[in-house]
Amino acid sequence: MKTLKALGMAIATLTAAQASGVYAEQTLNIGFTGPLSGGAALYGENTLSGLRMAVDDANKAGGLKIGDETYKVNLISLDDKYSPSQAATNAKRLVKESNAAAVFVPHTGGVFALQDFNVGDDFLIMAYTSVPSVTEQGNPLTVRIPPE
Numbered sequence: 001m002k003t004l005k006a007l008g009m010a011i012a013t014l015t016a017a018q019a020s021g022v023y024a025e026q027t028l029n030i031g032f033t034g035p036l037s038g039g040a041a042l043y044g045e046n047t048l049s050g051l052r053m054a055v056d057d058a059n060k061a062g063g064l065k066i067g068d069e070t071y072k073v074n075l076i077s078l079d080d081k082y083s084p085s086q087a088a089t090n091a092k093r094l095v096k097e098s099n100a101a102a103v104f105v106p107h108t109g110g111v112f113a114l115q116d117f118n119v120g121d122d123f124l125i126m127a128y129t130s131v132p133s134v135t136e137q138g139n140p141l142t143v144r145i146p147p148e
Contacts, residue, residue, distance in 0.1 A: 028064065028071035030055070030126075031094030031103040033087045033110060036079035040107075047106040047128065048077055076100060084109035088116070095123045102126050108134060115139045 032051060035044035055073045063070045076098050080086040087110030094100040102124035105111050111127040111134050118125050118141050125142040127134050135144045 026069060026071045027074050029074050029076060029094075029098050029100045031091065031098065031100035032075060032077040032105075033080045033090035033094065033103060034077075034106045035082040036077065038081045040082040044079075044082075044106065051075055051104060080110060082107060082109075084113035088113040091118070091123070092121070095121050104128065111142070112137075115142060118142070 030051075032048055034047055035041055036048070052075060055075045058064050058073050063072045065071075076094060078090040078094065080090050084107075087105055087107070091103045091105075091114050094103055100123060103114060103118075104126040105114060106128040108127075108129045108131045111125060111129055114125050115134075115137055119139065123141065125139070127142055127144045129144060130146060132144075135142060135147075
């Protein structure tokens with residue numbers, strides 16, 4: 001779990017580590033579940049666009065270095081229409097089908113829905129919310145952006 005927490009901090013801050021000029025050979029799948037259709041679609045698309053830019057920057061810098069390993073980052077996105085229950089379904093799918101190590105969620109309801117099972121399913125929640133109660137839940141695999 002220590003490695004997963006380190007991974008989360010690396011991803012959450014979206015800091016690209018300099019790999020020694022060699023492109024990362026391992027791939028780290030990161031999931032995104034957010035509103036890509038419906039009334040909040042513009043918000044979801046803008047958030048996803050920012051994530052794509054960060055992933056591109058990290059990969060251009062050689063990948064993310066976590067411990068002694070360097071990873072190419074692959075972002076997989078699913079539409080949850082701003083629905084917490086659909087966010088939960090998407091997260092299950094991202095983890096099981098795509099082996100996502102982390103799932104980025106840009107809405108509080110979705111974060112709370114994922115916190116019901118993320119520890120058992122062993123994936124990090126990257127919570128994009130300013131609601132402090134998300135981290136006050138004490139879920140050890142939740143990183144909130146922005147932090148307090």
